[in-house]
Amino acid sequence: MSASALAIAETLDDESTALPVIDLSELDAPENRAEFHQRLARIACDTGFFYLEGHGIDVAQIRELERLTRETFKLSAEAKDRIAIRNTPHFRGYTGVGGEITRLKPDLREQLDFGEELPAVTSTDPNHPIWWSLQGPNQWPVELPELKPAVLDWLDKTRAVAERLLSAFLVALGQEPDALDELIGTPRNHRLKIIHYPGQPQGQSDQGVGAHKDGGLLTLLLQDDVGGLQVLGQNGWIDVPPRKNAFVINIGEMLELATNGYLRANVHRVVSPSNGADRYSIAYFFTPSLNAQEVPLLALSDELANQATGPESDPDNPLFRHIGTNALKGRIRSHLDVAERFYPEQFAQLKAQAAAHGRPLQASTY
Template sequence: MADSTPSSPGKSLPVIDVSALVADGAGREPVAAQIGAACRAHGFFYVTGHGVDPALVQRLEDLSRRFFAQDEPTKMRWRMALGGRAWRGYFPLGGELTSGRPDWKEGLYLGTELPADHPLVRAGTPVHGPNLFPDIDGFRATVLAYIDAVTRLGHRLMEGIALSLGLPAAYFAERYTADPLILFRIFNYPTQPVPEGMDVHWGVGEHTDYGLLTILRQDDVGGLQVRTPGGWIEAPPVAQSFVCNIGDMLDRMTGGLYKSTPHRVTRNTSGRDRLSFPLFFDPNFEARVRRIEGLDSAATDDSAERWDRANVHAFSGRYGDYLLAKVSKVFPQLRDEVL
């Protein structure tokens, strides 16, 4: 296994109380300034005072553990191949790739719930459609309530990011996120060893996220690591918080002023399974992402510094095209079936 020891163990990510943003009252600008400083420094920060009900989060964790405790044939009743172009459902251990190597996790892909007769679904728009919900009492209602709550938080955080850039609070909503693309994942990192012969080194290998903002709830096990200018650091669990990080499209919009930051997850050797719940708050699928005019940054090509050697500033087109090009590498066999 690759060395997972952070090179800067004494450093930590900032913890920001965003209650003023959530309340939409006085004191938003100082919070926005803290978010801006975190985005400039390393693109990661914790948020507290977010207003998401702890009881809802606990229900989600409890129900998720019930799902993953089932045997694999039962979980495969909701496999992603049955989700079609909506790209929803369960994948087993080793079923998702990062940089061509399997990650040591299993998970459920979920998102905004759209009925079969919704115009986007009828048109066959990828990553839009109904979810595949396990038949566990309360699972569907809990997931949808959680997505709604964290999506509301995402709108407030994007207002803070806009203010941090000297823009009107509604800048992103008016251009990209009035109807955001919301993708939600429930991941389980098992404590069981990797079978002999599998080329697995990480829970999740080094990567950046694709869109605007990721809002992650992690349980108390830990394992997330972030690459900062000073080296890799731990992002351990902080009680009643979310970990937030910016994605490739915000990097592109800001001309590299706010960079999408590589991160990874170590293999779980804690003796307890680890759960994480990332929600991706992204531009509308049809949105064409453009650079924000007037920002003091001139990045045009940072591919030599990136983990994947890609130049996000050269991308032109719909956000959905960027997303599909990335996600299709994660599940190449599913890509061939549904795209």
């Protein structure tokens, strides 16, 4: 690691406006691996957020997906509506500004959600777990045919990076590098969002995305050059400024569960850009397979286990160890229109919970 990167890493405790930097290519040199794993474990335990460089994804591929992201959101309202997320139970497709909900408040962004391109799971068994409905095909805009191959290739490339990073985490925690292979096996359940945050007038809501934790294992976020991402530190919100061609990595709740809280899923948010500006980002969510059942608890060394404080769970958004239950819960809470149409029982439960807290909930409001 360069002297400048080391300086960044050491200043985070002072609520710096930058995160530590990890260079994944250091793993290519055997003599660097021990130091790399030590630094990775410390940074992940302390912050749960860092920049990732040396990931190996070609810059030309990054620029192309960024271009296609901008082109996607230039499509007409009619084209976007044809691939609306409310069309299917799989939570794949377009969501307009205010259509996704975080902590019962609308997020001021539009986005297109994708997952692994897989057939829908169908079954006539009434006991078939409802969360298998999360698996299914994507919706693609016919007006932009080059988007599909670009997204599917990006899913493959980012999955390879995430798998390598997860193995490095495991080694850093004294585990075998393949200790969680069953958790990330097939059928894969990884997700991708391409996102547009339109600028908001002063004095109105600036909730690009409300404060939350990610529910998977790891998130790999590619930002453009417009800021707005913040992570919650001990003394308040810390800006996460863009870093060219680097991913912002954050730990998800499933990895927090697997390590009994040694690795923390940090709270983060996005503040909308100012009026007249636009922010774009590409977020890849490395998520356990629906076939994996439950998140295993890793057997940490006594030294690390003594530092593990247990996973945190929001009373208003409880965390489940069961993969399918947790995944479906997160989707239903975020997309009320899909929940109301395809998951009426779960939507009714969420609506009753909101009413009990004095917060009326109605999907058609958004």
